[in-house]
Amino acid sequence: MSLPKLAYLTGEYPRASDTFIQREVAALRELGHEVLTCSIRTTGPEHLVGPEQRAEHARTFKVLDACRSPLRLLRAHARGMRRPRRYLRALTLAWRSAPKGLKGRAFNLIYFAEAGVLAEALENAGVQHLHNHIAKASCTVAMLASELSGIPFSFTIHGPDIFFEPQHWRIDEKTRRARFVACISAFCRAQLMCFAGRPDWNKLKIIHCGIEPTRYAPSRHEGQTLLFTGRLAGVKGVPVLLRALSALAPRHPELRLRLIGDGPERAVLEAMAAELGIAARTEFLGYRSQAEVAEALAEADVFVLPSFAEGVPVVLMEAMAAQVPVVTTRIAGVPELVDHGVSGLLVPPGEAEALTEALDALLADPDLRRSMGAAGRAKVEAHFTAKTEAAKLSALFCATEPRA
Known part of the structure; x- marks a missing residue:
């Protein structure tokens, strides 16, 4: 037929x-x-x-x-x-x-x-x-x-x-x-x-x-790199992430943040990073192709998405497929994808302190990052291909x- x-x-x-x-x-x-x-x-x-x-x-x-x-x-x-x-x-x-x-x-x-x-x-x-x-x-x-x-x-x-x-x-x-x-x-x-x-x-x-999990090579978990992917717009909560990065910097000297995406707030966010003294630790990369996103995930240690409103973000699926543990907000359908404490950590939206603590816990523990990454890949392969x-x-x- x-x-x-x-x-x-x-x-x-x-x-x-x-x-x-x-x-x-x-x-x-x-x-x-x-x-x-x-x-x-x-x-x-x-x-x-x-x-x-x-x-x-x-x-x-x-x-x-x-x-x-x-x-x-x-x-x-x-x-x-x-x-x-x-x-x-x-x-x-x-x-x-x-x-x-x-x-x-x-x-x-x-x-x-x-x-x-x-x-x-x-x-x-x-x-x-x-x-x-x-x-x-x-x-x-x-x-x-x-x-x-x-x-x-x-x-x-x-x-x-x-x-x-x-x-x-x-x-x-x-x-x-x-x-x-x-x-x-x-x-x-x-x-x-x-x-x-x-x-x-x-x-x-x-x-x-x-997503297609086979597109994503596993992260190496060898450094202190955070990755954000999404529109640079208010709903994504990037200012909360920048404040968390500023708080984490003294504890993690090698820490850096890469941001893939673009949007109406890019200039404001770049200025905020400079005001917080973390401009040297942040890279605003603009839009990237699917292949380039996959490459960035392979180099990331933690994926972070501090959104205030979402559906079920595909960028989280991509990170989990690359075996990158995720830190994101407990909103909407996100808990249907991310199992708290298993494949990542869920925090209340808008709370910089909670986001800072979750990121700190993962940055300090490579073994935890690896185990959460493996669990995330398994979840995506089972339910989100x-x-x-x-x-x-x-x-x-x-x-x-x-x-x-």
Whole structure:
């Protein structure tokens, strides 16, 4: 039996910060699915950090680029109007599901215009199922494109920010219309259950984001190197990490911190490191390719992620696959991945003293780092591999049928 042809849509694809989506697509292709990747916006060059990203970028359908052609936009919607009832249902849905106010209505009409172009592209390509990651604006486009084309859709919901404005993004309506919703953790599923209708709870499936453990060589645990990977934005808690580094410096003369990633607070954080007298111990490396991240993990002794809000961070999975013990915060779905005292240490968010003590304990004990690293690798191999999770998704895609 041939597997259904899929389309994957997100707001911006591929991105250096969302490599888990790229791995998921690759795993589905290995299983035999043909996957058309679609992006609302064109990815900025800062995200094309390796050959894999550049290749994916070249083959991805860019919705807004296509919409810039007035002829293509008109042709797509003229095609939709040949099925007037379906077209009017989709237009009504766009109007009814819009956030309150004129601005919300205007944006949803823009999303409807984009959905018409996407629907035409999906039908021309013979796509049988549309899947979205990040259940915000791009998922609104996916929902409307599904209504226009009759192609079933589903989405993966991550959090935490989608749950800050659930009514704005109408995750209740999206859940009701989706064939299924992939929730990245049990915590995420419980959050969605707060807003989705009870009849839709059976649609909510736990599908983890996954990695390829074989990409990661084990850390050597020979030094005093901390590694952080993530966006340099307030939610990641990097100022707390810098204060912890300042407190640890007198006890660990060889200690240094490497930060992979970029974001709006980079300049502020660099200035803070200088003010704390730890600039010589910190390296702000910017975005790096998957291969470069793997190399950095092989050289790291402890991975640290002091976030205030997360889903289940893929960067923690990558560190655990590299047998690097992790220190992170006890929030959201993180305890479903990191077993406190076994594969890493969990601390309260925002508490620099607790973070300092946890890091100090690991930096002082190479044997503990090795044992936690081995436990982390075993946990990821058992529950968080891209191939295993893609197989679960594939089964769900195969179980859906096109709408009439």
